[in-house]
Amino acid sequence: TLGFFSPGELNRRYVGIWFSASMDAVVWVANRDSPLNDTAGVLEIDGAGRLFLLDGSGLTVWSSNTTTGGSGTPSSAAAQLLESGNLVVVRDDDESNGAVLWQSFDHPSNTLIAGMRLGRNPQTGAEWSLRSWRSPDNPATGDCRRAMNTRGLPDCVSWRGDAKKYRTGPWNGLWFSGVPEMASYSDMFTNQVVVRPDEVAYVFNATAAAPFSRLVLSEAGVIQRLAWDGGSRVWNVFAQAPRDVCDDYAKCSAFGLCNVNTAATLFCGCVQGYVPVSPAHWSMREAAAGCRRSTPLDCRDGGATTDGFAVVSGVKLPDTDNATVDVGATLEACRARCLATCSCVAFAAADIRGGGGGSGCVIWAGDIVDVRYVDKGQDLYVRLAKSELAAANKKRGSMLKILLPVTACLLVLMCSIFLVWICKFRGRISECSIATVETGITRQSRFYGAHQTN
Structure with missing residues (x-):
């Protein structure tokens, strides 16, 4: 619906468009900064296609910036509110075939x-x-x-x-x-x-x-x-x-990574290979200083380097204001291009359609900001020194040595409990050898010992 409305209880009138089913859902206002101060007001259109809002004295309160687009001044024009909610002004002559001169959709x-x-x-x-x-x-x-x-x-x-x-x-x-x-x-x-x-x-x-x-x-x-x-x-x-707080722009500053599930630690951490610039400020829950690289990169003349990349998965990609984009490159070409550029700190796929790792190339040079974990987030490849990657791999290996035996123990325990339950359920608990269960645990324990020795 197109018409006059007065929001609230103030004596100001505006020309606007709203949903017919809901008058309070105003989607467009013509004279938002120039209200009518009385009940008089007229919306007119001239032959050139310009809209005018006149007050009770005939003074122009608002007008559209209708242009002819180089096709000459129309002899006549008409205004129409479409079902889409778009107010359009069109040429109303035989030669133009209803060419649009102005539309409210261009002025949200x-x-x-x-x-x-x-x-x-x-x-x-x-x-x-x-x-x-x-x-x-x-x-x-x-x-x-x-x-x-x-x-x-x-x-x-x-x-x-x-x-x-x-x-x-x-x-x-x-x-x-x-x-x-x-x-x-x-x-x-x-x-x-x-x-x-x-x-x-x-x-x-x-x-x-x-x-x-x-x-x-x-x-x-x-x-x-x-x-x-x-x-x-x-x-x-x-x-x-x-x-949430992680949606606040650059919440964790340069090279910071926001995680809404870590409220106990400021929500902020550093991406792999980086440490807080000011640990004292971070301990006071202030991350404005951001993070810095803990080990310098190996960047040499000619592009030779021992650097590699750590994958930070499931994130909103950093601000691309100062990033370089090549939508036609492959992800592997993007990796090579990053390694050949000393200023490159990270790269990612520009387009995730088609599966795999995606296609296209986004390369960041300088600080990366506004990164957070999100569901169905993308992979960000952060450039790190070889020593940082080796340390990360060693840490993952140590975790696996701990997790695998623990997982196996839990599986054996669950199987043992299940076996006892089955025996009890069948009413033959006396026929079931608890020793068999114990022997199974003993044998499995010996297996773990051998695994750890290797």
């Missing part, structure tokens, strides 16, 4: 609905981003912004002023690497990142079975996917971000 407020874009045009600099309301009853432009970061691999970033507050992680061909739950509702919403010379944008569309849905940026900078429940006539929170 705080809400993204199916078919809208979040992104930018690299050629013109035009951007499609969300800006929060100032308060729940004031649609004026607020402090928070949601935009598509087009440097490196595309991802969505939430800002408060000039500070990054949250990042989805880069698009990996299926979902944003820090939002794997997108896969769980792919039967209702199709998610896509379009990458073309004139457009880098995220867009979602709804399937026929999907409920009404909207992505809303709140005044606090929280992005929520709301879904309409027609039965109870309420908007349910389907998903939201940030979800």
Whole structure:
């Protein structure tokens, strides 16, 4: 529905678009920073396709920035609200075939609905981003912004002023690497990142079975996917971000790794091969200084090196602002390229479609930030000195020497208990030789001793 509305109890009127089933679900506001202060107001369109909002005195409060796109000034134009919720202005003459001159989808407020874009045009600099309301009853432009970061691999970033507050992680061909739950509702919403010379944008569309849905940026900078429940006539929170402390941007600083399940230790740790820059600060639960490499890399002229890589699995990939991306490279070529570059500290696959280790290449030089564990996370290959890799392998070997005998003992104990239970169940416990069970344990113990000696 397109019309006038007044949020809250204040005497301010706006032109907006909302869901017909829910008048309070405003998805677009024309004059968000220029409200009408009385009940008079008229929305008009001129022959050139420009929209004007006039107050009671006939003064222009708001107007669209309609352009003809180099096709000449139209002799007439018409405005239409589509079923998608997009207000479009089209040429209304025989020659143009209804060419679009302006559309509200190109000028989002705080809400993204199916078919809208979040992104930018690299050629013109035009951007499609969300800006929060100032308060729940004031649609004026607020402090928070949601935009598509087009440097490196595309991802969505939430800002408060000039500070990054949250990042989805880069698009990996299926979902944003820090939002794997997108896969769980792919039967209702199709998610896509379009990458073309004139457009880098995220867009979602709804399937026929999907409920009404909207992505809303709140005044606090929280992005929520709301879904309409027609039965109870309420908007349910389907998903939201940030979800927890590990979603706070760069929570653990440079080379830090956030784990929401380690609250007892600050949530933060260092990636393998790194140690806290300031252990004293970390002991006070302050990770701002981040982590530093514990052993220097072996980087020589000509690319010869003894360095290798440790795999950090199940993570949201680091910020790719300053990363180098080659979507056509293989993962093995990416590894070789990283080893041949002294500044390379880590690499990962750019696209996980097709199985295996993925394809494409993302190389980080300098600090890596904003890494956290997530379900269905990706593999990050961190470059380490040979001695660090050897120490890690030795540690894993020691753990195996402990875990294998312990596991075997538990299996024998479980089998013994099961055997006793079977005998008791059959009512022949007296016929069952407990000695047999004991002998089995003794023999197994001798086997462990031999295993440990070898």
